[in-house]
Amino acid sequence: MSTEVSSPARVIKVEALARVEGEGGLHVRFRGDRVEEVQLVIFEPPRLFEAFLRGRSLAEVPDIVARICGICPVAYQMSSVHALEAALGVQITPEIRRLRRLLYCGEWIESHALHVHLLHAPDFLGYESGIAMARDWPNEVNRGLRLKKHGNELLEVLGGRAIHPINVAVGGFYRAPRREEMAALIPDFEWGLAATVELTRWLAGLEFPDFERPYRFVALAHPDEYALNEGHVATSTGESIEVTDFESHFEERQVPHSTALHCVSKADGTPYFVGPLARVNLSGDRLSPTARRVADEVGIAWPSNNSFHSILARGLELIHVYEEALDILKTYRGLARPRVDCPPRTGVGCAATEAPRGLLYHRYEVNDEGLVVFAKIVPPTSQNQGQIEDDLRNWIPHIADRDEPAMTRSCEHLVRNYDPCISCSTHFLRLTIDRS
Amino acid sequence: MAAQSRMVRWLAKGDFQSLLDALVAEGYQIVGSTIEQDAIVYDRIESVDDLPRGWTDEQAPGKYRLVRRGDDAWFGYVVGPYSWKRFLFPPATVVAAADRTAEGWKMSTPDTPVPKFAFLGVRACELAALRMQDRIFMEGAYVDPTYAERRQAAFVVAVNCTGAASTCFCTSMGSGPRAKAGFDLALTELDDGFTVETGSDLGATFLDGIVTREAVPAELNSAEAARQQAVDQISKRLDTDGLRDLLLKNLDHPRWNDVATRCLSCTNCTMVCPTCFCSSVREVGDLTGDHVERERQWDSCFNFDFSYMNGGVVRDQIRSRYRQWLTHKLASWIDQFGASGCVGCGRCITWCPVGIDLTEEVAAIRETSE
């Protein structure tokens, strides 16, 4: 009884989260240090992609699904073309496969550099934005912008443009870039590789809250490489799942407070963790040599169960993709056949690739006229959503002694560890405390 | 000047590269035919191997296809989507600049190095087009420095057509297919070499520097036959008799409405036309606005905005834009520059995405004009 009086229910309500892609809010109700309810409210209006893909020509799919997300369009294009190629029984050439990896590198660079510098580092250093941070950290922010620009330049050369590239086709590319166009990128990427090493060392010096959780990490893994475009689904609980079995292990559930679907492990309904930290934890040994070296240097015992280390994982991945991109750029000699034939046939295919924010699963059913009959898309953020809520539930007791603005900031920081992409994350615009 | 090169010479294919090398040694950038995106375009080339040897182009209204020839001809095609104007009157040029200083705006014009082009494979209709653009850009009251400098520095190697596309009508426009003037050297291709005519002292000098010999009568006869083949293959006609007056008297002809239902007003015909010269100037500045460049870009009378005046657009219908183009090209051009603006290359017919053929439009107007 008396506990009730001394611990009134408090509600944190963030109407609109900032520095996240898309729009969402946060609603937390707690009493003392007991959290009663956490909702990551995604009010991004529904756009119904899966529905209107039905009946469209499969050749249009990579262009259409790109528009799901302007931050990681390549991820959507990659998962879709791989899934459609699986449905058509088409095998791409090793050269096309390498170019796809290269394109993905461009998007990872752009996306990670953006998130690290403009969205996330300000949380660690106490700024409201990367722009504000630039006043005190001009070199770091400028370095970040330059890295980000390289990602975009690569996307422009290989994809035609940075946002919603136009060069991705089922079967390959519409046109392979000329050798000179690609070679021209090499000097920037050489600079970038060195810069990402410095960046990651700098990130290692940030202050990380002590917050470890027994996460279940899920990511693609590949025996020969750091998985981007293909692999099997690995988990930190030791499973290895074929992508074709993805839906028998994980499922999307709808919750009333959100327009985004929540993904959980089918067996026990528990959330799981996808994204850079999951990848580094599960496939750290397949990072590029420089990235591996820096991973060993930074003083963290990988695998890490601290979601705040995600920013470091992004730094390591930046090193990796710069190094891998350089390798592909340097050996590129043009491509005689940028696209393999894709005759229509009836079929079902699925694929998962690693978007910057984590595993992205697509499944399509196509008919013999080359039309899409059914489409299913499971984006990374819907997978992380449950995990984020779970994290908040456990994090709030750690910070319950702080004042509301500080608590709010801290919750937002935590949300941004996941770089949520659908629409939402941190800065609680308005914090409502309900002490009734 | 070496008198011997005024005679028709014979240049064996095996010695042809030495001509290119000699030009390069004199600082020329060689621009010639090469294959890009399924078409024969003009671009920098280094060696004869870059030429579309053994290829030809099949052309029809709205249609262009690259196809294999039965032989290894080096110049066995006609004209493609590019014209030489791209190099002399580039799609975008900075013509002026301004810098903000403490004393106010400081105005300047750029002092850009002039590229020295050697054009390889200029056809007779294109020589006529160059001649026309010379009049426009160099022989009026004002001289365009970009064009004039590039033009004066250019070396022109003409090639006589030995075949024609269905869209060619140079014979109607009196511009071809035989290259008669306006070149430094002119080639006619035979199986294993070229007959070469000299059109200038500079041409002669280059020719003297490489291995050639006098062409023998049999070669001269074969060359003549090859050139005649082009004449014989030309099937398209444009009746130019009284054409200027015919068009200017028919500015209200119903055919303008008819063509407006088909014309996309997409600007393609004017872009590919080797004589069209319209441009616009735009301001290119940074965010501070302290340094501004004036960039001249190709523009077109088919662009809706082209006749914009504060308060409205003069040619605000596709009908009036098409009429402007056709009457300018075939009629008022004569008033302005002393000759028709059309050299009969057929590009606008081929490269119109819906295949509108100006010769047919003219014929229709002629047929039904009072």
Place this chain on the structure above:
Amino acid sequence: MKPSLAVFKFASCDGCQLSLLDCEDELLAVADRLHIACFLEATSHVEPGPYDVTLVEGSITTPHDARRIREIREQSKYLVTIGACATAGGIQALRNWSDTPEFMRAVYAHPDYIQTLATSTPIADHVKVDFELRGCPINKYQLLEVVGALLNGRRPRTPVHTVCLDCKRRGTVCVMVARGTACLGPVTHAGCGAICPSYDRGCYGCYGPATQPNLVSLTNQFQGEGLPRRATVDLLRSFNGYAPEFRAESDRIAQE
């Protein structure tokens, strides 16, 4: 005083506002000259209106958003819509030809949790718009032109010609003529710089209809070259499908 800038988002992919952050070389300079009063994607600093310049991304798909845009309009001196979603309803406007409840059932197990309108409509259908910037996504240089123009007190200049003009300027070989590939370039508004044909594919119209597009002539040509009716309709019904000219033509063909 620096003019204040606000950025708001409706149904969209975030790509258009990302274009602002993609101005890596100019971002800090822009931030120097403008006061960023509200830009959730970039900063947690949020101020209430009024704003001098408001950029609006996204289309109106919920009753709540239909109200919200009116409030934003009231707070904005100069309102610029950015991108195909905001100027034409975006790809999500495909629902306008369909049965939205059925669409909802295809995506959500409990469509009743979600409030949505049967249509996705452009911002200008709801409030007065001062300037429209086309594209899916917009071109960052055009965005900078808008920002620069407003900073310097002039009207933004975004050319209205067709994609073909840029295609020829950059020296691309026409994919329609040289390969018979259907291309919307002749009826599409300039702005992208004619990217697609330079990558050996036809333009799919992501900058929406050009001024006075002659769609009937172009689609006749497509169909004459063997493009099936259905594919012709789909080509028109994509990111700018709901723009009046594309809409009318796709409806005309669909009803033929």
Place this chain on the structure above:
Amino acid sequence: MTVAAAQAAPRGNPWQSETVVIREKIAEAPGVTTYCVAFADRRLGESFRFLPGQFGMLYLPGAGESPIGVSGSSAKDGTWSFTVRAAGNTTRGLAALQRGDTFGLRGPFGSCWPLDACRGRDVLIAAGGLGLPPLRPLVQEVLANRQDYGRVTLLYGARTPDALIYAREYDDWRRGGIDVSVTVDQADVNWSGHVGVVPLLLDRLPWLTEKTVLLTCGPEVMMRYVMLSALRRGLVKERCWISTERNMQCAIGLCGHCQLGPDFICKDGPVFRFDRIEPWLAVEGF
């Protein structure tokens, strides 16, 4: 002087603008300003010559370049004037400039009013709105050499009384021997003059003959009606001159924008003898 002589001999790069400094800004009417400018480089001013009716390209970096008629000059001050309506980017940008600010000038360009044809004859000048500025140097020429001309009448119309420009000068012009009649489309309470369009004033002039020379500049519709009235009143096309307007990007006959039939407004015009331009002006959307 003839039209041909009016073509300034081109020198140097025709794209080069010269910097001019605003010496004075005179508010003429709402949105209309006269800029009196001098060349930043004095020597240029000494060689700068223009003829009445010619125009210059005014360049405001970042905003754009616009053709504007030379509206006067003062040899004493070494200044030239341009009267500009703030219409779009360039002209509004100019309006925001202050005394001492600079912009660019190229020119002068184009043909001029036919002073030779006017000498010894009666001259009727009909101007509408912003058509008056390019005629003002002609008015100044007549005032300076009044004895060279016969009867000279200026008819000038504007939409409203406050849109009339150079109002302070009309009395000087009258004193100098020019009949000045002014009319407005819409009167206000203080207006006691004519109401109606310029062609109505023209209709009432008693002295017109086939020898009269007509010079007109103004909106194209206005000029069309002026010409209808003039021809009705017995003037002949060969003695009527009109000044036309089209989009211009270069003013040197290279950009193609200003064509009207066979003519380039920038180099063959802007002033044309009516019979030359009439066939094209009559065609809708040409």
